[in-house]
Amino acid sequence: MIARIPLPIEEGKTMALLMGQMMQMPLLISSLITHAARHHGDTEIVSKRVEGDVHRCTWVDVELRARKLAQALARLGCEAGDRVGTLAWNGYRHLEIYYASSGSGLVCHTVNPRLFPEQIAWIVNDAEDRVLCFDLTFLPLVEKLAAQLPTVRHFVAMTDRAHMPAQTSVPNLLCFEELVEAENGDYRWPSFDENTASSICYTSGTTGNPKGAVYSHRSSLLHAMAAALPDGMALAARDTVLPVVPMFHVNAWGLPYASALTGCRVVFPGPHLDGKSLYELFEAERVSFSAGVPTVWLGLLTYVKQNGLKFSTFKRTVIGGSACPPAMLKTLEDDYGVEVIHAWGMTEMSPLGTLARLKSKHDALPKEAQRHLQEKQGKVVFGVDMAIVGDDGGMQPWDGKSSGDLLVRGPWVIDRYFKQTASPLHDGWFPTGDVATIDADGYMQITDRSKDVIKSGGEWISSIELENIAMAHPGVHEAAVVAAFHPKWDERPLLVVVPKPGVELTRAQLLAHYEGRIAKWQIPDDVVFVAEIPHTATGKIQKMRLREQLKDHKLPTT
Ligand code: ADP
Numbered sequence: 001m002i003a004r005i006p007l008p009i010e011e012g013k014t015m016a017l018l019m020g021q022m023m024q025m026p027l028l029i030s031s032l033i034t035h036a037a038r039h040h041g042d043t044e045i046v047s048k049r050v051e052g053d054v055h056r057c058t059w060v061d062v063e064l065r066a067r068k069l070a071q072a073l074a075r076l077g078c079e080a081g082d083r084v085g086t087l088a089w090n091g092y093r094h095l096e097i098y099y100a101s102s103g104s105g106l107v108c109h110t111v112n113p114r115l116f117p118e119q120i121a122w123i124v125n126d127a128e129d130r131v132l133c134f135d136l137t138f139l140p141l142v143e144k145l146a147a148q149l150p151t152v153r154h155f156v157a158m159t160d161r162a163h164m165p166a167q168t169s170v171p172n173l174l175c176f177e178e179l180v181e182a183e184n185g186d187y188r189w190p191s192f193d194e195n196t197a198s199s200i201c202y203t204s205g206t207t208g209n210p211k212g213a214v215y216s217h218r219s220s221l222l223h224a225m226a227a228a229l230p231d232g233m234a235l236a237a238r239d240t241v242l243p244v245v246p247m248f249h250v251n252a253w254g255l256p257y258a259s260a261l262t263g264c265r266v267v268f269p270g271p272h273l274d275g276k277s278l279y280e281l282f283e284a285e286r287v288s289f290s291a292g293v294p295t296v297w298l299g300l301l302t303y304v305k306q307n308g309l310k311f312s313t314f315k316r317t318v319i320g321g322s323a324c325p326p327a328m329l330k331t332l333e334d335d336y337g338v339e340v341i342h343a344w345g346m347t348e349m350s351p352l353g354t355l356a357r358l359k360s361k362h363d364a365l366p367k368e369a370q371r372h373l374q375e376k377q378g379k380v381v382f383g384v385d386m387a388i389v390g391d392d393g394g395m396q397p398w399d400g401k402s403s404g405d406l407l408v409r410g411p412w413v414i415d416r417y418f419k420q421t422a423s424p425l426h427d428g429w430f431p432t433g434d435v436a437t438i439d440a441d442g443y444m445q446i447t448d449r450s451k452d453v454i455k456s457g458g459e460w461i462s463s464i465e466l467e468n469i470a471m472a473h474p475g476v477h478e479a480a481v482v483a484a485f486h487p488k489w490d491e492r493p494l495l496v497v498v499p500k501p502g503v504e505l506t507r508a509q510l511l512a513h514y515e516g517r518i519a520k521w522q523i524p525d526d527v528v529f530v531a532e533i534p535h536t537a538t539g540k541i542q543k544m545r546l547r548e549q550l551k552d553h554k555l556p557t558t
Contacts (some may be wrong), residue, residue: 139157
């Protein structure tokens with residue numbers, strides 16, 4: 001076939017192109033689950049359930065039940081494009097909803113149950129969810145909210161008949177297992193345009209009202225392929241993957257899709273995310289790979305350290321969502337033999353952007369220099385393009401020193417937000433709100449989020465760098481650095497510390513810890529000790545709230 005396209009150089013003239021002669025097959029999410037069922041059919045999906053037990057099934061079971069669920073959703077009156085909401089932990093039923101909804105042309109909408117109830121209602125109403133499926137844990141929440149969710153026609157409890165609540169105020173509550181069992185599975189995944197919406201996730205709202213990112217089948221599939229690459233998460237059929245990152249947080253970073261694509265064995269932790277439960281699951285199910293935010297690893301590491309334990313099969317983990325403290329990277333690698341892949345991304349990017357994996361030329365570097373690279377947020381995966389721009393909008397050099405606002409573009413980066421007409425893009429680039437440097441090898445390092453940067457006398461101080469140093473102190477459990485008002489410098493860094501249990505720390509000890517590790521003028525002016533640092537629903541430090549709590553803090557004047 002010959003197509004004619006306008007010539008870019010000479011107006012009015014066209015150029016004949018020879019078209020490729022390959023099959024036109026849309027990239028659809030249903031192809032992932034059919035692939036997993038056909039080629040990795042007996043590979044196990046293990047789930048710790050809300051009901052308290054461990055459930056085992058296979059990719060074949062998930063695919064069949066997803067088809068039955070697709071039939072059930074159609075029977076409930078769902079039509080193409082309708083949103084199916086979930087309030088659920090990581091588990092096989094949640095996975096079935098992912099595939100049943102997207103696979104049948106509906107849109108999977110995972111809602112973060114850790115948000116405030118008012119935010120949850122706001123998000124469900126903004127997405128206009130038609131069905132809301134929820135784990136029994138969230139029954140009280142749904143009872144409270146049901147009357148405020150006018151678009152939801154069906155509420156579905158993700159359990160079997162035996163565990164259905166005897167009494168509830170949720171109107172016409174349906175039972176997930178009954179819905180699935182009533183169908184015969186005689187259903188073929190439909191084919192449609194690969195640009196059709198597959199799922200929707202809301203940003204966690206650390207920065208204003210939540211906004212919906214609508215992913216497409218094409219973007220999700222391309223993202224899953226990139227995620228699985230050797231310089232990505234390096235997933236293979238022989239891996240046993242335990243996604244600690246919730247399926248309600250940017251689709252568990254794409255793991256439900258990438259696992260089907262590679263045919264991994266998957267272990268879902270359900271609601272049991274404390275250090276002890278996770279450790280026991282890692283060992284019992286021989287987990288080789290995991291992924292989660294730093295806060296989760298903090299809990300797991302505290303537990304293994306206190307009990308003198310080691311991991312016997314755990315080999316690799318992706319840590320992202322917020323900066324992985326270098327001390328955590330070192331402990332996991334040196335003390336426990338777990339390779340840490342530091343990754344960066346965001347809801348608007350499906351979420352993967354960069355991963356910090358070394359190149360072969362780095363093999364010759366001393367360990368410390370290699371670590372320095374691993375601590376960065378890393379290189380882009382193919383498909384993502386990035387740039388840093390200065391205050392004047394001009395491109396900054398990739399020299400590892402010049403910092404600027406980080407911009408991205410690519411087929412799994414959003415073009416616009418759900419229901420919003422104004423484009424968030426600047427000249428075709430999406431501004432991430434992060435401030436970063438990029439070195440000559442393409443390793444990006446986040447130095448701050450634009451709004452978290454501390455501007456002292458016009459000079460930027462990286463709060464992340466200060467937090468990392470504090471986290472390396474043996475007596476510190478968790479640390480955050482925020483800007484505090486200063487009459488002369490405008491802003492100065494204030495260190496907030498949660499000491500390890502039973503450890504007595506002083507302000508002087510912590511400030512002395514910075515000496516020689518950072519320029520003198522960047523050392524925090526003061527230290528505040530707290531019992532707890534506020535976190536967002538996705539486990540990130542809530543800088544805005546912390547700043548609010550400390551707004552009256554008076555820095556020492558000398
Ligand atoms: P939200 O922006 O709603 O809080 P996201 O999960 O989309 O939620 O967060 C994306 C942001 O998280 C990034 O823009 C960045 O500021 C931060 N982030 C993610 N991964 C990292 C990382 N590895 N290091 C530092 N910051 C990170």
